[in-house]
Amino acid sequence: MVLISLDGAKPDFIEKFIAEGVLPRDGGLARLSRRGAVAKQNITASPSLTAVSHIEIATGSTAVHNDIPSNTFQAIAAPITSSISGFAAPIGGYRLSPLGPSPQPTAQPLWVQLRQHGKKVVTATWPGGDGADISINSTVVQQAEPTRVTDYTVPFGAFGGLSAQGFSLSRSDFVSDPAVVAALQSAGHSSYSPVLVTAQPIETFSCASAAPATCTAAATLDLKYAIRVAAIDTTNDGKVNYDTLVFFDVTRGIAAGPFQAPSTGPAFARLGGENAPFFFEGSGAKVGTAYFVSALAPDLSVVRFARYGANYIPRNAPVLADVEDINTNIGFWRPQADFRIPERLSPGFTSFPDVEIEAMFEDMVKTFVRYQAAIGERAIRKHRDADLVMIYIEQPDGSEHQFLLTDRRQGTNPKDPHSIGANQDAAKVARYASYIRAAYQAADNAVKRIADTAGRDSNVIVVSDHGFAPFHTSVSMLNILRNAGIDTSKLAIRTSGPAVNIYVNLQNREAGGTVDPASYNALVTQVANAVKNAVDPNPKFNTSLKDGRLFTVVESRPLQ
Incomplete structure (x- = not known):
């Protein structure tokens, strides 16, 4: 049995794209729908979020019982200022006093009982299958064994310490360098125009030679890197026509290869091509990145490129052998679609045109989904005797978060509140729609590859953790509560998508709690009423809401 989850996949989009030929007839999803069974309706988790839904799929229980209520939430007994990720939280709860593992978890992943009954289970980047010990207040509240370990466990990747960075250069930044x-x-790399190299490193950073420490933009760790860029011309057309950038570390130089994964040597990134992976040689956590060229004038008058964020696969001790198997056979964790680039939250991208920024995102969608599919294929090939294989694919969710532009209330210019309705940029709407189609095509291809690897004797099930709706309105919960006269210093607010959790800093429960238990219920009632009565006075955006109210479901929990 092979279970594949396509994050955020919408059934109506899949049916539409199959009918239109966007998803090919011989592709993964069309073939399954044609030869297998298709569910017309299911019951989605509430709130319908990635961590919540995947733990619900894995355990067969709702958030009320499996204790994963959101992608980000407040862990009871922790300081009110802290947060815990739903992807790294104790499944089935934990004991509050004294703080520690629950002697009777309220839910367990399916793989726990399957393995207890002699079945073999494999998980490839599935939430909850990570081999990690989970801690709150530095106290382990769930040990990796047996809840978070399968017979072959590949954790989802983690941030390697360096966020994405954009670079803009020109001809004046390059010089001749005979040594390069x-x-x-x-x-074995020739150039039909004189090789030119950046006179100085474009950036310097450091990494740790020992895990778990990763990398930093500072020079504080023991492995130092200084990156220079060479421009070469690979076209024998008799013209000065630079088309490829070579990224290399000054200390380690430009080696010939071949390179055994995770090593990559220098990164050769060609204009119009895919990103070029670049492994941080010697890094103990096996950290790597990739470079992507978005603009390269033939004469180097305009040079723009990105160094994507650095990533690695967590080296959790119980599953370290499986992590190393992926690093050495598939490669280090590739950069996934990074919203910080198109939203220009990462440095260096302010002056990049939208189409170049979007090209970077699309590049990451394609290469990362391919990487995830390769992990799933490796898991199947290595464990042909597995009874259950669970594989998570990140798309189309990431693209829908960034590009789902299907509501007339969505502004096509985030800085212009009038760019809605008839004033939407039609070209941008069409461009964004093409990116959504590409995301479904990437996910569809992953399904096909995995199903083909599993073979005709396997049962393949494709599920989605949740659907997707367009975002058109931003709400400040902090303002709503303050406008209702509530002292927000007594509260914590944690949001994920359209869901929000509000927590009370209760004495004898939260570390450093300040709210007297006697006043708890009154405060909860005050907060609930403020949320229930919150309205949007703008008629352009609230026409579908009853009485203009912002929130359709408000639940509160009295102190017991």
């Missing part, structure tokens, strides 16, 4: 020319020639 010689190194390129020795490595």
